[in-house]
Amino acid sequence: MQIDLLCILIPLFPLIGFAINGLGFRQIPRGAVGLIGSAAALASFACSLYLFAFFRTQVGITGSNAPIIANLFDWISVGSLNINFSFQIDQLSLLMLLIVTGVGSLIHIYSIGYMKHDEGFGKFFAFLNLFLFFMLLLVMGSNYVVMFIGWEGVGLCSYLLIGFWNTNTNYNNAARKAFVMNRIGDLGFLLGIFMLINTFGSVEYVDIFEKATRFTIGDTTILAITLLLFVGAAGKSAQIPLYTWLPDAMAGPTPVSALIHAATMVTAGIYMIVRSNVLYTLSPLTLEIIGGIAIATALLAASIGLVQNDIKKVLAYSTVSQLGYMFLGLSVMAYTAGMFHVITHAFFKALLFLGAGSVIHAMSDEQDIRNMGGLRKYLPVTFWTFLIGTIAISGIPPFAGFFSKDEILAHVFMHNKVLWVLGLIGSAMTSFYMFRLLFLTFFGEFRGTEEQRHHLHESPASMTIPLIVLAVLSAVGGLLNLPGGGWLSDFMSPLFEPSRRVNPQAFADATIDHSTEYMLMAISTGVAILSLVAAYVVYVSRRAVPASDAVERPVAEKVLYNKYYIDELYETIIVRPIRGLGDALYSFGEFIIDGIVNGVAWLVRASSAQLRLLQNGSVGFYVFAMVLSIAAIVALRFFIRF
Amino acid sequence: MQPIQPVNIPEVIQQIPLNYYLIISTALFVIGIIGVLTRRNVIIILMSIELMLNAVNLLLIAFSSYRADPSGQVFVFFIMAVAAAEVSVGLAIIVMIYRNIRSIDVGLLNKLKW
């Protein structure tokens, strides 16, 4: 089988699915719509698996780790710059391909059940397929511009899906906010690309990384490039200061939150940095900045998550926080660990969101955990899978999250002890808010209305099967990269070859002695379990329920509950001034500029009104003027020779 | 520009220097200008214009004689003929003005303005 063709097929399937469902969703019956949408995703997944196997075999046979490049056509050619529309298949894109298509397929299947009663069923699947298409372009592109296509495309799909129920103005505003904030990041990304073009004369990964190895560490151009690219990553992956769109993005249907805003799209920033690892390795200052932003984001989001009462909002802040951890890993050049956390996070966060979706589905679209409780009895499958997800994210062994988070923290420990302590605090908060969520939702007494209780039911198989699959993956995902050199490290190792060349000593101390390692594991596990117990005491033993919104809260809790008033801050210092500026320029600026234009016209009119008075009709005056003028001309000719 | 040829000028003419002609014609011309500027009676203005014309004629004749070039004198005849025609048209206009406003004061002829 031709590999180029296979590469094309992977994104093509979802595009075809989009075309069929998008063009004909009013004619195609519902059953077929879901089938087509899911089949497209599954077909991509199958191709990705085949490609993965093929790549492994090829590496095994030839021993060469060279990426497969599939060139489709020259997209933009101007002067010496030629931007190909081409795909690059290597270890990193394969991993992302498998996550995107694998988790994507599961979420497609889940959506068949979840969205069954929605009138926009066909539209929904069309958008999901379109999202897959763009996400695949993002991870498969062989240059930054193709990545940028996917980058903006997933932003568009995110916009369309957040505002899926478009009669609700709040949802639409959330969608617009997400798009605009992403656009802010995209501008950074775009400027980064321009700088890459100016520096390297190319946008192809292969060319750039090859040329980049000739730069020295700390080069200012590379610093600027990496910072600009990171702005893009911060927008897409919801880091400070561009994270506020992600919690609002929960307005979209829950499968969307699982697929786009947890498992795949938001990890694009991490993908991009891992992809550009050599550039970041060259710029330690950027890494320091990323580290600072990452830990701040992780802690800020986790602390907000502690007091949120919307089941999806808690998960959203948890996502922001976990993304912070991934960036934290990247900032200490633990690229594999960051990627590992991307993978495990995709499993358990998708699981948690889908579980939350199952709860919301059962609760007739209720999302407030204060109105839940005791659901364990009614939704057993959801409960058990949700429990696995919770344990996994909290970092309790032997589930997936433990291994990936521990690896990040171990690297951070070697790099910077303060960051490690802060990371540990974040980890404690993660464990606390996740178990708080679990206990409030599934334990205790049911607190909803009688009508909701009557309606409670376990979700259909199309929804529970993806949950079970993801739960299994969340449970055993850690096996991918066991401490002390797992499969993933070996697999991804060739990706970091250029990085090792430019900064050998940074990668040299990658080993850590076992006693320290076990100690670190024990500490982080201990912290997580401590938080678990604390949450159990508060929310199960004491049966505490968060206060309703009407109750006055203590100051600290109030600040957290209102998300540090960051949205209000942005509103005040950015949105309002721009609006005000718009009004001012429209009324005042335009008035002045137009006033000058009209003023010139007025001046001509006014001076002509004065000048015409010279034409007073008196012959004597005319003759006098004539004589005077002639005399003046003669005098001029006489005195001044010209 | 042709180089100036030395010419024979009759003795009679040389008795009066060219400057005298220049002075008198300038004087006549200025008198004419002053007349046009200061008088309000159309007929006198017309006469002043004639005076200016004749000042120019005089100058033409004087130069013509001193250069022994007859074309200047030919021009004078032209001017006299045109002036005669002009006077007749001018007087006719004055008559029409008088018939309309019962006056020949130019100060009253200021309808054509703004």
Add this chain to the structure above:
Amino acid sequence: MLTLALILFPIVAALFVLAIKGESAKQVAFGAALIELVLAAYAFVQFVPNAQSQFGFDYPWLASGGIRFTAGIDGISLLLVVLTGLLVPLIILSAFRQQYDRPSAFYALILFMQAALMGVFTARDAFLFYLFFEAALIPIYFLAAMWGGENRIPVTLKFFVYTIFGSLFMLLGIIYLYYQTGSMVAGPPVAGAPAIGAAHSSAIADFYTLNLSPAAQGWLFWAFFIAFAIKMPVFPFHTWQPDTYVESPTPATMLLAGIMLKMGVYGVIRLMLPIVPAGVDVWGTTAMVLAIIGIVYGSVIAIRQRDMKRLIAYSSFAHVGLMAAGVFSQTANGLQGALVQMLAHGINVVGLFFVAEIIFSRTNSRMLDQLGGITRTTPKLTVYFMIILLGSVALPLTNGFVGEFLLLSGVFSYNNWLGAIAGLTIILGAVYMLRMYQKSMFGTASARTAGFADVSGSESWVLIPLVVMVFWIGMYPNTFLKLTEPAVTNLLQYITG
């Protein structure tokens, strides 16, 4: 000869349309525009991608003065000829649902306009260029002044006088250049080239080879810049634009925004950069800064507009600012980007104005706060509008991206900070465009928008070609980039010397 046909055919057709009484004038005009489109498409297909001027003709016009009726198509012209050929039939078609008084005059004026535009884009003689540049103003003035909104008379008068005022500076510049030709040509006489002391010439190609002093180039720069800056418009010469766009009947607005403002950008590329390179070196940054101020200024104002047409007008102002900035970067990226963006912007802005017109014709309102909920009943309009809008906000794989990407990269390589500020357009553009879309299409339907009928018939046939072009340019821009590349390379040689 094809060029002559492109210029003359619309005039003949317009005279024919004038003779027709009644509504059938629009069908005839549409047919004529289609034939013109075929001619333009023929030029597009037959064009050989090199720097030569093709399909040209040359006719002594004021022969004794060295002024000739010379026209031809090179890569840069071709793109605009295709744009004009494509948009005019769509503009006429978009008016099919409307009843205008004196239809024969209305459609004849559109065809006259097309002839003048074709003339501007193909002229190879500076006086001919000027002639068409001014001639284009006359039909659009009458279109706006006779069929416009309530406030049309003062608005169109201002537009007319303002642009004429600017053009006069260009005329001065052309006359000055004209007198510099002939005597200044150095070297031994070459066949076909003017010898030393030869007669003056107003061929644009002859202007390229003049040796002008830097001071003269500085003055010429401003003479041309004012003319083109008013036409485009560039901040702060833009105040005629929003009012004129709003007051004009929509077909006239489309002509103005879709094609006519490209005359300014085209003029900068054709006349300013190669003729006064030293002037551009000195003043180009100033011009670029003005253009970039315009981007931000227009975008910020657009965010606060209620009237859809006015919003699109300000967005158009911002987009043109980016084109101007890219052109003044004097890079291959900037120039190529400007050319593609001219094509893309023409398509997008016509689409957007048409959507605004569709909404206005059904709800009798263009005010965003009176609209909303339209998407419930209009799947087709929702999709078409979204696609054109995405083109306008420069989403990759749509036409706007290719242009903006190249333009911004050109500006960025000229100056990083200016590039970053110009880049704000991609953020602010998303803000105002999505706001417009949300307020008009999403939300709950009001009494005004309930039962909004979806697009059909002629409306679809306007929107579908636009949507196809959005994707064509976005997905395979090399079709167009390859055509313009030789001409742009050639032009850059004059600029860099």
